[in-house]
Amino acid sequence: xxxxxxxxxxxxxxxxxxxxxxxxxxxxxxxxxxxxxxxxxxxxxxxxxxxxxxxxxxxxxxxxxxxxxxxxxxxxxxxxxxxxxxxxxxxxxxxxxxxxxxxxxxxxxxxxxxxxxxxxxxxxxxxxxxxxxxxxxxxxxxxxxxxxxxxxxxxxxxxxxxxxxxxxxxxxxxxxxxxxxxxxxxxxxxxxxxxxxxxxxxxxxxxxxxx
Amino acid sequence: xxxxxxxxxxxxxxxxxxxxxxxxxxxxxxxxxxxxxxxxxxxxxxxxxxxxxxxxxxxxxxxxxxxxxxxxxxxxxxxxxxxxxxxxxxxxxxxxxxxxxxxxxxxxxxxxxxxxxxxxxxxxxxxxxxxxxxxxxxxxxxxxxxxxxxxxxxxxxxxxxxxxxxxxxxxxxxxxxxxxxxxxxxxxxxxxxxxxxxxxxxxxxxxxxxx
Numbered sequence: 572x573x574x575x576x577x578x579x580x581x582x583x584x585x586x587x588x589x590x591x592x593x594x595x596x597x598x599x600x601x602x603x604x605x606x607x608x609x610x611x612x613x614x615x616x617x618x619x620x621x622x623x624x625x626x627x628x629x630x631x632x633x634x635x636x637x638x639x640x641x642x643x644x645x646x647x648x649x650x651x652x653x654x655x656x657x658x659x660x661x662x663x664x665x666x667x668x669x670x671x672x673x674x675x676x677x678x679x680x681x682x683x684x685x686x687x688x689x690x691x692x693x694x695x696x697x698x699x700x701x702x703x704x705x706x707x708x709x710x711x712x713x714x715x716x717x718x719x720x721x722x723x724x725x726x727x728x729x730x731x732x733x734x735x736x737x738x739x740x741x742x743x744x745x746x747x748x749x750x751x752x753x754x755x756x757x758x759x760x761x762x763x764x765x766x767x768x769x770x771x772x773x774x775x776x777x778x779x780x781x782x
Numbered sequence: 783x784x785x786x787x788x789x790x791x792x793x794x795x796x797x798x799x800x801x802x803x804x805x806x807x808x809x810x811x812x813x814x815x816x817x818x819x820x821x822x823x824x825x826x827x828x829x830x831x832x833x834x835x836x837x838x839x840x841x842x843x844x845x846x847x848x849x850x851x852x853x854x855x856x857x858x859x860x861x862x863x864x865x866x867x868x869x870x871x872x873x874x875x876x877x878x879x880x881x882x883x884x885x886x887x888x889x890x891x892x893x894x895x896x897x898x899x900x901x902x903x904x905x906x907x908x909x910x911x912x913x914x915x916x917x918x919x920x921x922x923x924x925x926x927x928x929x930x931x932x933x934x935x936x937x938x939x940x941x942x943x944x945x946x947x948x949x950x951x952x953x954x955x956x957x958x959x960x961x962x963x964x965x966x967x968x969x970x971x972x973x974x975x976x977x978x979x980x981x982x983x984x985x986x987x988x989x990x991x992x993x
Contacts, residue, residue, distance in 0.1 A: 580984055584977035589960070609960075647980050648987030662877035669873070670934075671975065677983075716986060723881075741986050743979060749800070749820075758989065760982035762975065764882065766795035768954060769858050771971035772888075773791055775927060775952050776859030778969065 575623045575646075582620055585610065587643045593636050602633045649677055654715050657683045658706065658730055659722035660695050663745055667719065668696040681713055706730070710737035717741045724748045786834045786857075793831055796821065798854045804847050813844045860888055865926050868894045869917070869941060870933035871906050874956055878930065879907040892924055917941070921948035928952045935959045 589609055593601060607614040621639070624646045644650060657664050660683040668683065685691055686703045693700050701709060709715070710733075718734050720727060720742055727746040734742060734757075741758035744750055750759050800820055804812060818825040832850070835857045855861060868875050871894040879894065896902055897914045904911050912920060920926070921944075929945050931938060931953055938957040945953060945968075952969040955961055961970050 580981055581977075583984075584974070584980035587980070588958075588974070588977070592960075646984070648983045649980070651983070651987045651990070653983070653986060662873045662880070666873035666877070667975070717982070740989065741982055743982055747799075749803075756989075758982060758985050760978055760985075762973075762978050763795070763799070764878070764973065766792075766799070767971055767973050769795035769798070769860070770791055771928070771952055771954055771969060772859045772862070772864070773794075773857070774969050774971075775864060776862045778951065778967075779862070 579620050579623055582612075583643055583647055586620070587640065587647065590636055590640045590643065594640060599636055600633050601636055601639075604632070606634070652677050652679065653717055654678070654713060655680050655717040655719060656706075656709070656715050657698070657719040657721060658685075658703070659720065660685055660690065660698075660700060661721060664719070664721035665695045667721065668698050678717070681715060682709065684709075703730075707733050707737040710734060710739055715739060717743060719743045719745070720750075721745045790831050790834055793823075794854055794858055797831070798851065798858065801847055801851045801854065805851060810847055811844050812847055812850075815843070817845070863888050863890060864928055865889070865924060866891050866928040866930060867917075867920070867926050868909070868930040868932060869896075869914070870931065871896055871901065871909075871911060872932060875930070875932035876906045878932065879909050889928070892926060893920065895920075914941075918944050918948040921945060921950055926950060928954060930954045930956070931961075932956045 586606075589606065590601070603614050603617055607617040610617065621634075624642060655678045657668060657680065660668060664683070668680065680698050683695060683698050683700045684703045684706050685700050690700045691702050710718070716739070718739050718741075720730065722730060724746055727744075727748045727750060731742065731750045731752060735752050735755050739757060741760070742750060742752070744759055744761045747763055747765060749761075752759060797817075800817070801812070814825050814829055818828040821828065832845075835853060866889045868879060868891060871879060875894070879891065891909050894906060894909050894911045895914045895917050896911050901911045902913050921929070927950075929950050929952075931941065933941060935957055938955075938959045938961060942953065942961045942963060946963050946966050950968060952971070953961060953963070955970055955972045958974055958976060960972075963970060
């Protein structure tokens, strides 16, 4: 299969979210026009994006919602099973453990890691909290796929070094710090709240300047 | 000034973050080569991005870090002062209030809003929690610029309707739901954790398929 461009990949989760909402409302078919209006995208772009994995024979003007959800899920790997750990179950970390539906998304969260004696040995949303000193061995022994990093900026790089040495595959990074994984090929996906707020800030100051 | 393309605007906060790190390390000048390597972008793209606001006369091969930070801050509106409120100070919401440095970013957080009697009247990180029933009047009376929405999906659209009617300018949306603001022109900036994880999921399943 041809390599799907990054900007297409970045749009697909949103398509899937929309289709999940339609499915929940009991809808079964959607036209490309409806879908593109709801997404705020030109119909031509929508059809082109979907043609990357849906095959030219399905470039019809209406889609079966469940078929499209299933095709999107397959390409995004939601039917795969990945193992995950969470490092730093503070407020953001424990909110993710409690509210984020990892099971639906095919993740098995094997444990959380913390340095605080108050947290070690407890459970958060059914996930056991281990001593951060055990991190490297745990990742190696359990062949953990993804580490969710919700620690402050300070210890982020040292923990990343440990993860890299222990053979982690991917890091979902909430630390607002750029992580250096060298030439390990480890995937890093950043969630930078401040970048998002700064972009909003730009549009807001432009809007106010026009008033 | 010409309208800067969205994808450029989306990259600028990252540039600013990098430059802030360099400034903290006591560095004063950076070459476009260094900067582009650190950002993982082609040098030509970096120079083109910066030429949108830095003027062609500054397309040199080295930049003064503080001048560039200041120019970036100006274009992103970080010297403007905006007022903000936070709706739903649960775990994610209170983590934002406690750890996110709103003051540095020029935000004045005027209050938080909650439906729970246990929280109303308390303070979180120095921010007073008001009754959600007062939301509309508060936004109108204080001409609030930005609402940070950290409630569950359920009440998200009803609260958005109240915000739209009360004259909010922008919504920073953590609810994982697409918000309908009609033709109000209100800015909505979405933070969709699950989209980010799904993108990572895609790259991870591609990587595993190759092994």
